[in-house]
Amino acid sequence: MSEKLVDTLVNMKEQEALEIAKELIESGEDPLEILGSCSKAMEVVGKRFETGEYFLPQLVMAGEMLRQVSEMLKPKLKGAVQSERLGKVVIGTVKGDLHDIGKDIVVFMLDVNGFDVMDLGIDVPPDKFVDVIKEFQPEVVGLSGFLTLAFDSMKETVDAIRGANLRDKVKIMIGGGQIDDEIRRYTEADAYGLNAMDAVTLSRGWIGGS
């Protein structure tokens, strides 16, 4: 674990963090150790977001730094064992809605917190969710939507999952700009989240993991 790398990542010092990561790689440090430092840093960033110390810009910057470090590590990671994942989550923005900023941040936070995430993108029809659930067999499905029209699309998606006899195989969480408990009841999802950390907490609760 490199305290310096953790510290610079947590404090949004992008250039310094990338230089430290580069030095560590060049000095022959175990790439999985470097990734471990990144995970530790992301955990702190997530906590700070939860407590209201950090906001979206910090999450976006953390994601960007992690992406760059991962790129640097890629050649070294060939053949390395993929770390064990806690469980599988399928996520997408529902039919008719083209918004992805919030969804992308949820995907990022789930990924750095150890979940195997399949991102279906935007404007995803109910049938697509059903097909992917059959194939990928996730424990959790996340439906994202920003517009009010997403309420009906979410409901249709939950109905389609039920219609395919898959409803008891997955927990369904919804999230997005206007989502609250009333919408959760309307869509018959299991839970809703107000932000990316809520998605992590919900998934942990359903799947397990610390």
Place this chain on the structure above:
Amino acid sequence: MEKAPEQLYQEREKRTHDAIQLQVPDRVPIMSLFGFFPARYAGITFEEAMYDYDKMMKAWVDATVEFQPDMYENPFTIRYLGQIMETLDFKQLKWPGHGCDVMTSYQYIEGEYMKADEYDAFLFDPSDFMVRTYWPRVFGAFDPFKNLPPIHSIITYYMGLGAFAAFDSPEIESALETLLKAAKEAKRLIGGAMEYAERMKQLGFPPQFGGLSQSPFDTLSDFFRGTKGAMLDMFRHPDKILEACEKLLPIMLQIGLSAKSRGHRRVFIPLHKGLDGFMSPEQFNTFFWPTLRKLILGLIDEGLNPFLLWEGDCTSRLETIADIPKGKAVYWFEPPFYNVHRHARRCEGLLQKAY
């Protein structure tokens, strides 16, 4: 006896203006943001509303007459856009029948329409940057404009006349022909807005807004850098954000002041990225609020009333945004008033100053 439209117009205008000035109105004024509701209510598709002048006119007039808000919303400049956007091959929206279902509202397509390393070009000459870099990215029809010489280099007979040679290309000729076609469509759009305004006047409804504007940071983030780009810039190029916002401020002010030339007082300012969920109070105080406040004050100085729609929770910054003159602006909160009410003691100043 029924009241004459002129009298209704004056009563409604006074009702609204009294409320803004913190005078007690005869009753609470009602305004509406219909969205595409009048189309649905009239039984036409959203796509028809965006393309069919007569159908849109009838649907929106009928809805206003039936629901009787105190002010009308002019749909033409924000909804009757299908044909002109198609002509220009507009990239920033998907709209009903063009990427969206015919009964789904148009949606904005996020993008880095200005790259991080283009701040200096924008700051040096925003108009030149827009014509030669931004327009080609936003309007497919103007892609050839990227080959034009700097607009500011054509000054006089010995500085620039030769640069006109760049216009002599089949691509530019075609782009200019499209521009002329779009101009005719824009004229029809403006004509629709004027006809709608006149019909509303004859029915006794004043307009909600005479113009609109946007906070400099939102303009930069929404249309130029993208949400993600602008957030990364907060760490990588904070000074450039501040410079760009200062550059955009007089432009946003000028756009907002156009309400005055139309003889109206109210200016609509939708707000997107300055909310609790999007940035910290510190980031808000640094990047968002200073130029927005200057914009608000600039409009008020010219006798206008900014109408700011805070499109989300801004509970943590209520004290900050209360710092505007009393009885001059309207703050419109989403989620609604309970939010302010719950925090009434903390934002007493706000409640006294803004309605």
